Amino acid sequence: MLELNRISLSYAADGGRRTVLRELTLSLEAGQIACLLGASGCGKTSVLRAIAGFEPLDGGSIRLDGRSLSDKGVRVEPEHRRVGMMFQDYALFPHLNVAANVGFGLRRLNAAERDRRVRAMLDLVGLADQAARHPHELSGGQQQRVALARALAPEPELLLLDEPFSNLDVDARERLAFELRDLLKATGRTALLVTHNQAEAFAVADRIGILKEGRLAQWDTPYGMHHHPATPEIAAFIHREALMARRAQASLRGAPSAA
Numbered sequence: 001m002l003e004l005n006r007i008s009l010s011y012a013a014d015g016g017r018r019t020v021l022r023e024l025t026l027s028l029e030a031g032q033i034a035c036l037l038g039a040s041g042c043g044k045t046s047v048l049r050a051i052a053g054f055e056p057l058d059g060g061s062i063r064l065d066g067r068s069l070s071d072k073g074v075r076v077e078p079e080h081r082r083v084g085m086m087f088q089d090y091a092l093f094p095h096l097n098v099a100a101n102v103g104f105g106l107r108r109l110n111a112a113e114r115d116r117r118v119r120a121m122l123d124l125v126g127l128a129d130q131a132a133r134h135p136h137e138l139s140g141g142q143q144q145r146v147a148l149a150r151a152l153a154p155e156p157e158l159l160l161l162d163e164p165f166s167n168l169d170v171d172a173r174e175r176l177a178f179e180l181r182d183l184l185k186a187t188g189r190t191a192l193l194v195t196h197n198q199a200e201a202f203a204v205a206d207r208i209g210i211l212k213e214g215r216l217a218q219w220d221t222p223y224g225m226h227h228h229p230a231t232p233e234i235a236a237f238i239h240r241e242a243l244m245a246r247r248a249q250a251s252l253r254g255a256p257s258a259a
């Protein structure tokens with residue numbers, strides 16, 4: 001349903017161009033959740049920006065549900081892609097209350113339909129009683145849910161989430177990662193998520209992609225990634241992070257960290 005076919009992307013840098021995505025190919029079935037992992041600067045956010053239509057491609061094509069979004073001579077505008085994006089800082093409007101934030105992308109609906117959709121979205125994320133509040137009156141986890149409700153409200157075919165839990169403390173991250181998965185599965189949404197946190201990726205994803213220097217090093221189920229890493233480098237990356245997560249948990253519980 002989402003198909004990236006050999007996409008390449010570069011940015012202007014030092015009077016020339018710097019290539020950040022190199023012939024990257026992947027496909028994601030409808031209703032699935034995928035997570036992109038990889039070292040800082042490997043191109044994860046750039047993949048989301050290319051799909052959302054914020055960056056022109058140097059080559060390759062992007063299709064969503066059979067529609068061509070980016071290809072030679074084709075560049076569908078971001079607002080016509082039916083793709084929702086949630087950024088790491090949530091980007092809520094501080095002067096608008098929760099209901100107005102969630103309804104922001106629904107101007108094509110009439111007022112009654114818009115109210116109905118906003119209420120349904122707030123029910124979905126468990127914030128029906130917070131509709132009149134402003135973002136600064138909410139906790140980090142509640143703000144994250146408002147941002148999610150806003151991204152889901154226009155019923156996008158694909159949801160792109162860039163580090164959706166980065167502003168939350170460890171406990172909230174874990175809880176919301178599971179909540180997000182339940183919510184996406186309940187609404188049948190297809191989603192592509194970028195995270196730095198492997199525990200989150202393994203908890204949430206049906207497919208995990210590991211990016212290295214703008215290339216997809218492996219694309220697999222969490223089970224496949226864990227048990228059959230494609231290269232020694234990927235094995236080291238995954239097992240190092242798992243070890244660090246275990247140590248962090250042990251030190252939070254006050255136990256000596258096991259090596």
Ligand SMILES: Nc1ncnc2c1ncn2[C@@H]1O[C@H](COP(=O)(O)OP(=O)(O)OP(=O)(O)O)[C@@H](O)[C@H]1O
Pocket residue numbers: 011012013020038039040041042043044045046047
């Ligand atoms: N608008 C831009 N102009 C020039 N270079 C950019 C731009 N955006 C990103 N880059 C560069 O492109 C490369 C890939 O960036 P990208 O944000 O996609 O990586 P990332 O894997 O998401 O990184 P991180 O995990 O640190 O968020 C980086 O080297 C970055 O510095």
